[in-house]
Amino acid sequence: MLELELDSEAATLALARSLASVLRGGDVVGLEGGLGAGKTTFARGAVHGLGVPEETAVTSPTFALLHQYQGRLPIGHADLYRLGD
Numbered sequence: 001m002l003e004l005e006l007d008s009e010a011a012t013l014a015l016a017r018s019l020a021s022v023l024r025g026g027d028v029v030g031l032e033g034g035l036g037a038g039k040t041t042f043a044r045g046a047v048h049g050l051g052v053p054e055e056t057a058v059t060s061p062t063f064a065l066l067h068q069y070q071g072r073l074p075i076g077h078a079d080l081y082r083l084g085d
């Protein structure tokens, strides 16, 4: 297991961008963590790293369940914690 300590929002965004650069169609990235852990920040970095314009806001899909974006790949950002099955 690889353990990384990210001590700023900028570090989280940078890691997410790096990961985004190697993602391929069909890949699934799971983000696990409590309130304020940095999940949406990570998603924002990954979405922008996949080529979606910086002006496009990336927020928690808590109520919509799924937010979709088109970058160099089609992207779906889902909040699954409320789904029972």
Ligand SMILES: Nc1ncnc2c1ncn2[C@@H]1O[C@H](COP(=O)(O)OP(=O)(O)OP(=O)(O)O)[C@@H](O)[C@H]1O
Pocket (backbone or CB within 6 Å): 006, 007, 008, 009, 010, 011, 012, 033, 034, 035, 036, 037, 038, 039, 040, 041, 042, 060
């Ligand atoms: N590595 C980090 N170090 C310090 N602060 C961070 C880091 N990553 C993100 N943050 C900050 O922590 C706060 C919470 O981040 P974020 O909204 O991404 O969390 P979340 O896991 O999506 O929370 P929620 O479960 O409420 O949706 C934000 O203000 C964000 O800028």
Ligand SMILES: [Mg+2]
Pocket (backbone or CB within 6 Å): 039, 040, 041, 060
């Ligand atoms: Mg969030």
